[in-house]
Amino acid sequence: MNRLDHRDPLVFDTHELGRRAGSMRTVERTFKAPEGLGIADVIGVPTGSEITLELRLESVVEGVLVSGTAEAHVTGECGRCLEPVEDDLDVDFQELYYYPETDERGRTRKSSEDEQSDEDEEETYRLEGDFFDLEPVLRDAVVLALPLQPVCQEDCLGLCSECGVRLSDDPDHHHDAADPRWAALQGLSAAPGDEGDENKDSDTREGLAENQEK
Numbered sequence: 001m002n003r004l005d006h007r008d009p010l011v012f013d014t015h016e017l018g019r020r021a022g023s024m025r026t027v028e029r030t031f032k033a034p035e036g037l038g039i040a041d042v043i044g045v046p047t048g049s050e051i052t053l054e055l056r057l058e059s060v061v062e063g064v065l066v067s068g069t070a071e072a073h074v075t076g077e078c079g080r081c082l083e084p085v086e087d088d089l090d091v092d093f094q095e096l097y098y099y100p101e102t103d104e105r106g107r108t109r110k111s112s113e114d115e116q117s118d119e120d121e122e123e124t125y126r127l128e129g130d131f132f133d134l135e136p137v138l139r140d141a142v143v144l145a146l147p148l149q150p151v152c153q154e155d156c157l158g159l160c161s162e163c164g165v166r167l168s169d170d171p172d173h174h175h176d177a178a179d180p181r182w183a184a185l186q187g188l189s190a191a192p193g194d195e196g197d198e199n200k201d202s203d204t205r206e207g208l209a210e211n212q213e214k
C-alpha cells in the first residue's frame with residue numbers, strides 16, 4: 001500500500017540507504033514551488049518559482065533522519081505601506097521519518113497499534129515503504145522562517161492616515177488644518193467684519209476672538 005506519488009518532486013526514495021543505521025547519502029533537487037507555500041496574502045514562495053533543496057538522509061535505528069536546506073525566492077507586501085517586498089529565503093529543517101513498522105521508541109509495532117487514531121500520530125512522520133513526503137516538513141519550515149509582518153524597510157513609516165501617501169517617500173509630509181475645528185477658527189478670525197444674525201453667534205465669536213489674542 002503506497003499512497004505517495006513517486007513522481008512528486010517532494011517525494012524521496014530512501015531505498016539506497018538499505019536500512020543500515022549509520023549509512024548516509026545526500027540529494028540535491030531543484031523543483032517548481034507547489035501552491036500556497038507561505039502565509040496566505042502576506043508573503044510566500046510564488047507558485048512555480050524555483051526551489052533548490054539539499055538533503056542529507058541518514059539511516060538511524062528508528063528510521064531515516066532527514067536534514068536539509070531549501071533556497072527560495074519569496075514575494076509579499078509591506079505590512080505598513082503595501083509596497084511589494086522581495087527576499088531570498090534560506091531555510092534549514094530536520095525531521096525524523098520513522099520506519100512504518102516501528103513506534104517512536106524504535107520498537108516493532110504490534111498490529112493493534114497500527115490502528116492508532118490520527119491524534120496519536122500527530123507530529124510523527126513515517127516512511128511509506130522506502131519513500132517519504134517532504135512537503136509538510138518543508139511547508140512548516142518555510143512558514144516559520146517567514147516574517148509575520150513583512151516590511152519593505154525596517155524604518156518604513158507606513159501610509160499617511162489622511163491621504164494615503166507613502167510617508168517614507170516624503171518624511172516631511174503633513175497636513176495643515178488637520179483639525180476641522182481649527183480650520184473653522186481660522187476662517188472666523190480672517191473675517192472679523194462678518195456680522196452674525198443671532199446674538200448667540202456673535203457671543204461665541206467674541207469669546208473665540210479673546211482666546212486668539214491671548
Ligand SMILES: [Zn+2]
Pocket residue numbers: 078079080081082083151152153156157158
Ligand atoms: Zn513599507
Ligand SMILES: [Zn+2]
Pocket residue numbers: 160161162163164165173174175
Ligand atoms: Zn497625507
